[in-house]
Amino acid sequence: MDNPDLCFYIHERKMLHRSSSILFLLILISSFVNGQDEKSPITKYLIKRGYEFPESGRQKLIPDSLKQWPDTLFYNTLYKAKLLASPTIPISFSKIVSVNGEYEVTPTISIGYGYTWFFGDFIFNENDKITVDPGFFFGAIASVGVQNNFDLRKPAGFFTGGFIGFGPFSLFFGYDFISQSASIGLGGRIDLYTISQNFLKPIGKVREKQKHRKIAPIIENE
Numbered sequence: 001m002d003n004p005d006l007c008f009y010i011h012e013r014k015m016l017h018r019s020s021s022i023l024f025l026l027i028l029i030s031s032f033v034n035g036q037d038e039k040s041p042i043t044k045y046l047i048k049r050g051y052e053f054p055e056s057g058r059q060k061l062i063p064d065s066l067k068q069w070p071d072t073l074f075y076n077t078l079y080k081a082k083l084l085a086s087p088t089i090p091i092s093f094s095k096i097v098s099v100n101g102e103y104e105v106t107p108t109i110s111i112g113y114g115y116t117w118f119f120g121d122f123i124f125n126e127n128d129k130i131t132v133d134p135g136f137f138f139g140a141i142a143s144v145g146v147q148n149n150f151d152l153r154k155p156a157g158f159f160t161g162g163f164i165g166f167g168p169f170s171l172f173f174g175y176d177f178i179s180q181s182a183s184i185g186l187g188g189r190i191d192l193y194t195i196s197q198n199f200l201k202p203i204g205k206v207r208e209k210q211k212h213r214k215i216a217p218i219i220e221n222e
Contacts, residue, residue, distance in 0.1 A: 041128040043221055045198060046073070053221040069206050074216040075126045082204025084132065088116040090141045090163060092172055092187035108185070110159060112143025116191060121209055122200070124219060130197045138164045141172065159183055 039047070046053075051069045052062070073079075092110045118137030122130055145157040161174015161183075172185035193200035 073219040074212040077212040078209040080209040081202035085201045086193040089190040092185035095185040110143045110145040114141030
């Protein structure tokens with residue numbers, strides 16, 4: 001090959017091919033390493049909520065009185081905490097307000113944001129889902145009305161207060177700053193843990209409500 005331009009072109013092609021091969025190999029290695037570091041959703045959840053897996057050795061440094069979680073956790077086992085908690089989105093469909101000493105029922109649609117605490121049990125399933133069985137709940141909210149008495153042109157109110165309930169329905173109570181009166185509403189709510197289990201927060205010591213079965217798999221750090 002006496003043509004210097006042709007030699008240079010061939011050399012450049014070889015260098016480009018080698019660079020592409022090295023880049024592909026690095027991407028492959030990086031993907032493999034990241035794949036090894038990937039944790040299951042249950043494992044990520046437990047780490048986020050402060051659980052120390054036995055192999056870490058850190059459990060031994062924590063006094064039993066300060067441990068929130070049992071030393072070993074099992075799938076398909078019913079657990080109970082003092083309370084469970086989650087952010088929530090309240091939705092109210094009607095309200096009762098006090099006007100000049102008299103109470104009036106007004107069709108109102110309002111939506112807001114708050115936090116709920118409730119009693120209940122939960123189970124870690126082998127499909128990486130957490131099943132929650134909620135009971136009595138209570139919480140605090142702030143909400144804004146989007147419709148008042150079927151008329152979107154009227155301000156529906158700004159409400160802050162609390163709520164209690166059992167099951168899908170909630171009784172809201174507090175103060176409406178638009179009508180400047182005490183207010184009671186009825187509606188429902190969307191607890192955000194039902195959308196993403198990462199929002200579920202156990203409060204207090206977690207314990208087995210029923211002793212795990214001998215065949216129950218251990219939740220491992222993987």
